[in-house]
Structures are given as C-alpha cells and as structure tokens.
Amino acid sequence: MNVMKEVKKGEIIQQKDFLSMQDMTKDKIHSLLNLAMLIKRKFILGEAFVPLKGKTLGMIFEKSSTRTRVSFEVGMLQLGGHALFLSGKELQLGRGETISDTAQVLSQYLDGIMIRTFEHKKVQELAKYASIPVINGLTDYDHPCQALADLLTIQEIKGELKGLKIAYVGDGNNMAHALMMAAAKTGMDFTIACPKEYVPSEEVVKHSVEAGQISGSNIVVTEDPIEAVKEADIIYSDVWTSMGQEQENEVRLKAFEGYQINENLVKYAKEDYIFMHCLPAHREEEVSSGVIDGPNSVIFHQAGNRLHAQKALLVDLMG
Numbered sequence: 502m503n504v505m506k507e508v509k510k511g512e513i514i515q516q517k518d519f520l521s522m523q524d525m526t527k528d529k530i531h532s533l534l535n536l537a538m539l540i541k542r543k544f545i546l547g548e549a550f551v552p553l554k555g556k557t558l559g560m561i562f563e564k565s566s567t568r569t570r571v572s573f574e575v576g577m578l579q580l581g582g583h584a585l586f587l588s589g590k591e592l593q594l595g596r597g598e599t600i601s602d603t604a605q606v607l608s609q610y611l612d613g614i615m616i617r618t619f620e621h622k623k624v625q626e627l628a629k630y631a632s633i634p635v636i637n638g639l640t641d642y643d644h645p646c647q648a649l650a651d652l653l654t655i656q657e658i659k660g661e662l663k664g665l666k667i668a669y670v671g672d673g674n675n676m677a678h679a680l681m682m683a684a685a686k687t688g689m690d691f692t693i694a695c696p697k698e699y700v701p702s703e704e705v706v707k708h709s710v711e712a713g714q715i716s717g718s719n720i721v722v723t724e725d726p727i728e729a730v731k732e733a734d735i736i737y738s739d740v741w742t743s744m745g746q747e748q749e750n751e752v753r754l755k756a757f758e759g760y761q762i763n764e765n766l767v768k769y770a771k772e773d774y775i776f777m778h779c780l781p782a783h784r785e786e787e788v789s790s791g792v793i794d795g796p797n798s799v800i801f802h803q804a805g806n807r808l809h810a811q812k813a814l815l816v817d818l819m820g
Contacts, residue, residue, distance in 0.1 A: 551581025
C-alpha cells in the first residue's frame with residue numbers, strides 16, 4: 502500500500518525543497534509528522550516499504566557528522582534507494598566551481614541533494630539552481646531536520662504539541678532558531694534563556710513572534726534560566742561551542758556559567774518534563790550527567806527519530 506494514501510486527503514502539501522523551518526506552514530509540518538509516524542509504524546512491524554527504489558540522494562558534507570550522515574544513508578537504503586556521500590573537499594565546489602554550476606550538474610545525475618554546510622545562503626543558492634529537491638542537513642542559521650525529529654519525539658511522548666512549553670537554555674544558535682520557529686508554527690510556547698551576547702537572530706525572533714500570534718504560541722527571550730524552565734514540559738540544550746567556533750571555547754565557557762541544565766534547575770520544570778539534546782553533548786558543561794542520563798532524558802529516542810522524520814521528508818520530496 503502507498504503510505505502517502507494512508508495520510509488523510511488534503512494533508513500532503515507538496516514542496517520542492519526543505520531549507521528552513523521559516524518556510525514551513527503548520528499544515529505542512531503536521532503532514533510530515535503524520536507521514537513519519539506511518540513510516541515508523543511500518544518499520545517497527547517489519548513491513549517492506551521501498552517507494553524510492555532506483556532513486557539516488559547526493560549528500561554533500563562540508564561539516565562532519567554522525568547522526569545526519571548515518572540517518573540519511575540508512576533511510577535511503579530502507580526506502581529502496583541509494584545515498585551517495587560527497588565530501589565538500591573532494592567536489593569541484595571545493596576548488597572554485599560555482600554553486601549554480603554544481604547544482605545544475607548534480608541535477609543531471611541525482612534525484613535529490615542533502616547538504617550540511619556553514620553558510621545558509623549556500624543552501625538557498627543550491628536550491629535556486631537545482632531542478633531536484635534540496636534538503637538542508639544543517640547550516641549556521643538553521644537545523645530543520647533535527648527540529649522535525651524533535652517535534653515527532655515530543656508528539657509521541659506527550660501526545661500533542663499545541664499548548665506545551667519548551668525551555669531552551671544555552672546558545673541562541675541554529676538549533677535554537679529551528680526549534681523556536683517549529684514551536685511558533687505548531688502552537689507551542691518557547692522560552693530561551695541565554696547571555697545577552699548570544700541571543701538568537703532578530704529575524705528569527707520576529708518571524709517566530711508573528712507566527713506565534715497566529716498559532717497561539719508565546720515566544721520569550723530572557724537571560725534567566727529559572728524563568729525559562731518554570732513549568733516547562735520540555736527542557737532542551739545544545740553545546741555552547743559549535744563546530745567552527747572552537748577558538749571561542751574559553752570565552753564561551755565563561756559566558757555560559759550559570760546556564761548549565763542540572764538537578765537544581767530542572768526542579769522548576771513540571772515533574773514529568775522531558776530532557777532533549779540534539780547531540781553530541783558535552784556532559785558537565787551545558788548539562789549535568791545526572792540530567793542527561795536520568796529518567797527524564799529522551800535523547801536516544803530523539804536521535805532515533807532523525808531516521809523516521811527524514812524518511813518522511815525523503816518520501817515527500819523524492820517519492
């Protein structure tokens with residue numbers, strides 16, 4: 502049976518690319534989550550489902566990865582297709598070939614492109630010139646694949662999204678951007694606590710506040726971790742020093758003193774809160790071992806859902 506037909510009529514909204522949570526509508530997000538749950542159910546039941554047989558996904562990596570590479574590669578294999586690893590250093594792109602030329606050439610060979618890179622504008626330009634779908638596997642601006650998997654995890658555990666509160670404590674980085682926009686689109690309250698030097702993008706906050714006015718989501722930026730965590734359903738963290746920022750590590754460690762998610766801080770959240778982290782984690786920096794390895798932590802459930810959320814994305818874009 503075609504799993505797309507199992508999703509209620511009208512829920513599938515076609516799009517060419519998946520570049521940012523900012524581009525997503527509430528209906529599109531929910532259609533992808535419904536599709537992910539159906540595909541995951543088939544996987545658990547051991548039902549063969551290979552709608553991408555004969556299809557090839559090119560995966561461009563200019564940033565190293567564990568979860569992104571393995572989940573996309575395994576996802577394509579399970580869907581009947583093939584994933585091709587393309588190192589940014591080995592492509593002609595790394596030797597000066599233009600993005601537009603690269604996009605048009607790869608469009609002759611592949612059925613889709615996933616790229617994990619630094620500059621968000623590079624992903625946008627790749628999508629502009631490619632005639633095949635382009636997926637943002639991560640940029641310095643956004644991490645939409647992770648946010649989609651996070652929503653799937655929250656929905657599975659809490660049974661709903663709208664009305665829940667996410668507390669994000671840490672750097673206002675790409676992960677904070679993606680999660681803030683995802684929350685705003687789906688009616689979840691979102692509070693981020695961070696030092697004033699590390700607040701999220703004004704553009705992202707503005708877009709999220711506007712989206713929240715429609716969905717009923719309340720967006721708050723504060724410097725106070727306790728304020729953020731009060732009555733939270735979900736507490737979320739990410740590393741304080743991301744890839745490419747290693748030279749800032751000592752400065753960042755000092756700036757984020759007091760922002761560790763630990764046993765004292767989580768007391769302010771709801772008793773049944775869940776702890777989430779996009780991984781990799783630096784235990785005893787942004788989060789204590791007691792929290793990340795404790796009973797409220799769902800980090801490996803969350804990591805596993807990268808596979809299922811991205812399979813839904815691949816079927817939607819390339820099927």
